[in-house]
Amino acid sequence: MHFKGKKILVLGAGISGISVACVLQNRGAQVTLSDSKSAELLKNKDLSAIHQCGVTLALGQQGEELLQDIDYIVLSPGISIEIPLVKIAKAKNITVMSEIEVAYQLCTAPIVAITGTNGKTTTTTLIGEMVKTTDRNVVVGGNIGLALSQEVAEVGENGIVVAEISSFQLEGSIHFRPRVAAILNITPDHLDRHHSLENYIAMKERIFANQTKDDYIVLNYDDIIVREMANKVPSKVFFFSRKVELDSGIFVKDGMIIIRWQEKTYIVCPISKIQLRGGHNIENVLAACGVAFFAGVTLISMVQTLFNFTGVEHRIEKVTVVNGVPYYNDSKATNPESSIKALEAFEEPIILIAGGRDKNTDLTAFMKLIKEKVEHLILLGEAQERFEAAAFQHDVSQIHNVNSLSEAVQLAYHLAKEPQVVLLSPACASYDMFTSYEERGKVFKRLVYEL
Incomplete structure (x- = not known):
């Protein structure tokens, strides 16, 4: 797919939209960036890069006239493929794609891609650290960090791209083909966008849709929905399990992480040496090791990385200890299933901030x-x-309602005593009070440090 000389409409003036618009314009395309929000509502958005690279801005009302002579539409992750303008474009046979599809078309390096409902960021970051030990040029991006289309420009064909991929990004994929992919788990999420669990699962399955027998897919054997995907994949299946000893795959036995593949057995390391809390993080580690195994990472490098990896910001992140009580930031828990995993990670009694x-x-x-x-x-x-x-309804006692995160932290401070822990794990998105879960987590940490 070539972009030079093409007229392209990018929808959504978020980080990904701005980045991909500039990338395409710099590749010789004629790009218009459109957002349904007016210039007034976007006045706090930094659009300087758009002005510098010559992209045309079309803000506010998104009428059919935007489609005049357009060759491709590129969607930011926050823009649904079902909005009226996109439906009209499809009826006109205009190709619609996601930002990660653009990244794939521009990328000359093999791509490793990770998706799932929970654990994507931790697993992707850990894989990135492992792959960096191979001395290849490594880019880590996708649903974390900068837009993938911007990141891939920095890696040549001898490098490797490690990408966190969301269902929103997969919604507009066309030819996207990761050489190694992983699906961590599936629980109901984003149903306001995908309408049903079946549609959500179908979006996740697009990660392996274009793979071949020369590629690999790492699947969670303990998740029945994910396990059954093995019947659909065209690539080589590699399972991971923390509950079952596998004939082929990566699993835990007698406290040790073990890989079995092509009639060979490899001992990785004891799980007691891993610094991450919770059974869900053991699953993330197993998936990461499975992906790294096929990305050319040695066992020694895997182990060294595991021993030094302490996790990612906003995911069961220890902030500090106040009066003997530890405070943990789990702002990235934007659904109940993710918060359940955080609760399961603690043996201590918990003061939970949620909502x-x-x-x-x-x-x-x-x-x-x-x-x-x-x-x-x-x-x-x-x-x-x-x-x-x-x-x-579930006979939970000691329920407290507050009006702000500041009030929640102050109340937790007055209630907390050893051996309790204070945990922010909202089980909700952040957009009612904050621009992102990252902002929510940073505010929480600041409030805790102020104690």
């Missing part, structure tokens, strides 16, 4: 675990009322 923009997912399992492990539940944000009702 935010509600995704309307089922709260049953989450509240059952709160009943078991949480001594004080502090709720805030738009989800507050529904979360409180669900907590009452």
